[in-house]
Amino acid sequence: MRTPVFFLVSLAVGLALFFIARQYGNDYIFFAGYTVLQFIVLATAWNILGGYCGYVNFGSAAFFAMGAYTTVALTKFPNFANRYLPESIAWLAQGITYMPIPVFMLLGGLIAGLVGLGTGYLTLRLRGVFFAIATLALAVVLQTLIVNWDYVGGSRGAYVIRPATVPLIGNYVEYLFLLMMVLSVIALTVARGIERSQLGYGFATIRDDELAAEASGVPTLRLKLVATTLSGAFMGMAGAPFPYYIGFLEPSSAFGLAYAVNSIAMPMIGGTTSWVGPLLGAVLLGSLQQYATVTISSAVSLLVVGLLLVGFVIIAPNGIVGLFQKFVRHKEEPEIPLHDPAEETP
Amino acid sequence: MDFPVELLINALIAGILLGGFYAAVTVGVSISFGILDIVNIAHPAFIILGSYIAYIASSRLGLDPILVSILALPAFYYLGAAIYQVYYVSFEKRGQEALRGLAFFFGLLFVTEVVLILVFGVDYRYVSAPYIDETIRIGMFDLPLRMLIPFIISMLLLGGLQLYLTRTYTGRAIMAVAQDQFALQLMAADPIRIKRIAFGISIATASIAGALLIVIQPVEPSVGREYIGRVFAICVLGGLGSLPGTVIGALLLGIMESLTSTFYGPSWAPAVAFGFLLLTLAFRPAGIMGR
Numbered sequence: 001m002r003t004p005v006f007f008l009v010s011l012a013v014g015l016a017l018f019f020i021a022r023q024y025g026n027d028y029i030f031f032a033g034y035t036v037l038q039f040i041v042l043a044t045a046w047n048i049l050g051g052y053c054g055y056v057n058f059g060s061a062a063f064f065a066m067g068a069y070t071t072v073a074l075t076k077f078p079n080f081a082n083r084y085l086p087e088s089i090a091w092l093a094q095g096i097t098y099m100p101i102p103v104f105m106l107l108g109g110l111i112a113g114l115v116g117l118g119t120g121y122l123t124l125r126l127r128g129v130f131f132a133i134a135t136l137a138l139a140v141v142l143q144t145l146i147v148n149w150d151y152v153g154g155s156r157g158a159y160v161i162r163p164a165t166v167p168l169i170g171n172y173v174e175y176l177f178l179l180m181m182v183l184s185v186i187a188l189t190v191a192r193g194i195e196r197s198q199l200g201y202g203f204a205t206i207r208d209d210e211l212a213a214e215a216s217g218v219p220t221l222r223l224k225l226v227a228t229t230l231s232g233a234f235m236g237m238a239g240a241p242f243p244y245y246i247g248f249l250e251p252s253s254a255f256g257l258a259y260a261v262n263s264i265a266m267p268m269i270g271g272t273t274s275w276v277g278p279l280l281g282a283v284l285l286g287s288l289q290q291y292a293t294v295t296i297s298s299a300v301s302l303l304v305v306g307l308l309l310v311g312f313v314i315i316a317p318n319g320i321v322g323l324f325q326k327f328v329r330h331k332e333e334p335e336i337p338l339h340d341p342a343e344e345t346p
Numbered sequence: 347m348d349f350p351v352e353l354l355i356n357a358l359i360a361g362i363l364l365g366g367f368y369a370a371v372t373v374g375v376s377i378s379f380g381i382l383d384i385v386n387i388a389h390p391a392f393i394i395l396g397s398y399i400a401y402i403a404s405s406r407l408g409l410d411p412i413l414v415s416i417l418a419l420p421a422f423y424y425l426g427a428a429i430y431q432v433y434y435v436s437f438e439k440r441g442q443e444a445l446r447g448l449a450f451f452f453g454l455l456f457v458t459e460v461v462l463i464l465v466f467g468v469d470y471r472y473v474s475a476p477y478i479d480e481t482i483r484i485g486m487f488d489l490p491l492r493m494l495i496p497f498i499i500s501m502l503l504l505g506g507l508q509l510y511l512t513r514t515y516t517g518r519a520i521m522a523v524a525q526d527q528f529a530l531q532l533m534a535a536d537p538i539r540i541k542r543i544a545f546g547i548s549i550a551t552a553s554i555a556g557a558l559l560i561v562i563q564p565v566e567p568s569v570g571r572e573y574i575g576r577v578f579a580i581c582v583l584g585g586l587g588s589l590p591g592t593v594i595g596a597l598l599l600g601i602m603e604s605l606t607s608t609f610y611g612p613s614w615a616p617a618v619a620f621g622f623l624l625l626t627l628a629f630r631p632a633g634i635m636g637r
Contacts, residue, residue, distance in 0.1 A: 261452070310457060314436040
């Protein structure tokens with residue numbers, strides 16, 4: 001299937017789901033569905049860097065929060081301009097009030113993408129582990145910055161007033177759901193497109209043997225920076241509508257470790273080698289968490305995610321997709337035993 | 347207004363004491379990440395586990411938290427050895443430590459934290475010991491015992507480990523395994539066994555570091571996350587795998603943080619470690635005492 005066709009088909013599937021869900025007339029479906037879609041974007045974005053290039057990002061929450069706080073900063077600006085800035089600027093600033101959420105998403109994506117680029121540029125020239133550690137620390141530092149930044153509410157948090165309705169669609173939650181649906185279709189299309197392009201092959205060479213790739217003339221640093229920027233930008237875009245969804249944003253919820261864990265666990269459990277994995281993982285784990293949060297408690301649902309992550313990386317390193325492929329292969333042909341590198345060298 | 351010299355010197359002293367404590371927190375990672383090349387990002391979670399064990403024993407049985415942590419050393423050692431065994435079989439042997447090994451430790455970090463939240467809740471816990479509220483005053487300088495005792499214990503721990511690594515057969519084997527696993531095998535030592543022992547020791551230090559942590563400050567399950575950046579910043583700054591380097595890195599970071607929180611406010615302190623880490627990675631990735 002060609003990329004534009006894939007885009008249209010998945011968009012159609014998404015819209016069909018949207019209209020089916022609308023028949024039920026139940027807001028909760030959209031509330032829960034939004035979270036699952038958000039995780040599809042996060043997991044796919046993580047996988048562009050983690051699955052395709054083999055670089056682990058522990059700071060998904062930081063990129064997500066960058067997007068969310070871009071929205072908060074923008075919505076606070078008209079008020080701020082009214083109070084402190086000359087009238088002409090204040091008048092211009094009122095325009096922000098009328099900006100639609102997709103604009104916020106683009107800006108949030110831009111900021112998060114730039115942060116990704118910067119972090120990548122400073123750490124990706126070294127061993128991969130340092131990048132992973134830097135992203136972990138990045139989350140802590142950005143949180144410190146936000147906590148100390150009174151303009152966006154500091155540690156007290158910030159309210160974002162959500163309009164009750166939007167023209168054409170009506171219910172606001174349905175509108176947010178629709179936006180996130182389109183974003184996840186875009187993210188999946190981009191991920192699938194990368195897999196089949198030269199870029200994807202370049203990423204795969206980095207994952208398999210970076211030194212050999214470098215030696216064969218693959219511009220590894222540039223490719224890695226493309227991946228970090230793209231991955232960060234999608235996470236930021238996923239975060240931008242979040243303040244509208246939740247209504248009240250505070251640093252500890254925006255930077256919650258749950259985002260970081262989920263965006264690693266979902267691709268790992270689904271399978272990291274293709275776009276299907278993150279999708280599968282996000283739908284399964286996302287729904288499971290929604291269910292467990294409602295019936296048991298949110299802490300228990302997170303525990304389940306953590307245990308599944310540990311279990312899967314030990315037992316099924318290629319995730320559900322890998323298990324499936326193994327099953328299919330077993331049926332078709334007997335597996336040739338691979339030689340164990342550990343036996344050769346101590 | 348003249349410059350507050352007294353404030354500056356007190357901030358320096360507090361920084362040195364804090365840095366000493368950071369050395370105890372980092373030494374486990376210096377061994378696992380620096381020497382064994384195992385990126386154990388779950389180390390801070392084990393430290394918090396140590397804090398809670400010290401908390402339970404001292405609040406229920408009235409024992410001294412640091413004494414408890416020394417008694418708990420064997421348990422932590424075997425926990426570490428068991429984790430290494432799983433890690434070796436599942437990742438190192440298959441050559442998958444880069445991506446999946448990291449995810450494994452991240453999962454461990456998260457599971458430990460969530461379990462602690464489920465069991466103890468998110469309230470801050472603290473311990474009581476006779477020395478926690480005492481302060482020695484020398485002239486105009488303050489030496490709170492709450493910081494001084496962790497500093498001394500930490501220096502003893504680091505000194506002991508350094509002697510162990512440089513003077514004993516097993517210790518030297520641990521240093522050797524970092525350089526050449528194959529050569530170690532020719533010397534009739536099993537590299538996997540040596541690594542298991544070393545990883546066990548690295549987790550065991552988390553027991554002591556945890557007790558020191560809860561002596562210094564109240565602890566809740568997610569406190570550990572703040573230490574991830576610090577621990578790796580110190581480890582990289584000091585030069586991977588060098589214990590004297592770890593002490594120097596820890597002292598530097600402690601002093602920087604103490605100065606930052608004295609002159610800019612404590613809420614900025616966590617950002618210092620990251621700045622340090624980024625600068626080190628950008629300008630001197632080998633660290634101060636790097637090989």
